[in-house]
Amino acid sequence: MEEVDNIIIHSLRQIGCNIEEDVTNLGRFNTELVVEATVRCLDIIRPGLGISTIVPANMAARFRLGATLAQACSELGHRGDIGYQTFLYSSEVDLRRLLMFLIEKLPKESDKSLNEPTSRIALLERQISGAVSSDLSLPWLPHYCHKRGVRNKGCTDRRYRSVDLDISTQGHGDDFQDYRVHYQKPITDQVPDDQYLVPSLVSHNAKLIHESATNIIERLQWLDMHKLSNETVEDKVYSKNDVQSRFTLNQRLQFSQNTQSEEKIPVTQAHTETVTSLSREERRELKIDQVKSECESLRSNLDELQVNVKQLSSKLSQVDVTLRNAEKEVKDSEERRKIKARTYDLLPNGEENIKKLEALVEASANKLINLATQWERHRRPLVEKYRDERAKYSTKASTSRKKLDEIKLLREKEKELIEESRNKDQQCTQLLAEIPKLPKESNRSAYTQRILEIINNVRKQRCEIDKVLADTREIQKDINTLTGRLERSFTVADELIFKDAKSNEASRKAYKLLATLHSDCAELVTLVEEIGATVREIRDLEEQIDSESAKNVGANLERITADLKQMKQETATLMAQLQSKNS
Structure with a gap:
């Protein structure tokens, strides 16, 4: 385990743990060092936990710290028995398992580099997400507070300038589709500048919403409003021209006095135009009323005509149905009449006509029989040929289907292999790029x-264990065979001696000695088995003793007793403080 401890200590030093050089194994770790190592590992695995690396002096705070660390490790997926005692009264084996688990959970640089995107789309998405996150991290301010940077985009300093767009969506047919595909320009090309794009789209959308009128009256109202707006614009323009003309006349008055007549002319013209505009509005209202009344009368007439057309169409359909039925009845009666006329013509020579009919029936039957025999002659070879061709086609179809399935499988495998090769090429390029970035001072060859x-030792141990298991199996088989032989031989000897024991005294003694020998051998076998079981129990107990001795129970007991004394002292001081406050 020294190699494992050295690797764990080296990795903890790399993440920033203050471990002295004389510490070479985990048995020399104290409580402060254990807490610092676990907290630093947890901060790297799950940043933002906010656990302190300093062990508090108060025992209650220590227990809370150990409980929080145990909960964090169990949330990460640690399956072993873990609690506050793992950190405060740690054993070497449990500490080794815990630190190995945490070091395996640490993020590696290779994993980070492999998880980074390599395609253009992934890089673009990453840039967009970064820009959006940076914008969202900024606090909100009104637009007039931002004169620079990203927040000034979309501000009201820009003017609303729109352009008519060619977006035709109501056409149908091949010509319209050809025009849209080959000749219609995209929206970005129809706009002279990016500032015109959004206002042009907004204006076009507003036109599409408000241009469709439902009936004639709404269309007329929309036209009248449009004309009124145009006329008001013309009046405003005229008034502006009038003001400009007055201004010029006032300037000319400084040079000549004959401009007073010129100054009165536009005033009179403006007055007459206001009068004409009022008369025009009255005429327009009268025309609108007349058109509305005419539209109402036309609408009522049109409704009446539609009702009449529906009635006439229903009557016409009924007449068509009755006419078709009458025509069918006429055709049926005509066919019946013809049949009856033929029968009436044949009545005078009835017997001769019957004989002729019978002769015709026999001749037609003979013809049918001859045709059936000829058809069978031609049909048999054709049917056989059809069956052969069908069997050939079915075999060919089955083989072709199998080949198609094999081709599909090969194509799928080819795609998978191509994807694997691309991924491996990307990983290879990333690793080749990362090789010069790696630190060259770390002696990784020794660790590898x-x-x-260690792996070779584990393999050797596995081979030895397999050999021991094979030997035990063979020994068990030999034991089973020998016990079987012994039982069979005992039964045979028992039968033979028992037959002679009735008449011979020596055979009786031999039979008794055989029974005692058999029972003594059985007792010896049971004793050997019990001895083996006790030896195994002794080994298990020795292993448990070694494991318990490795846990440093004595040192942990001393720590627990010291902590208990400290807790008693703390409780005594707290009780004294409470009594002093109460008194």
């Missing part, structure tokens, strides 16, 4: 040599 020696 020790590990290989």
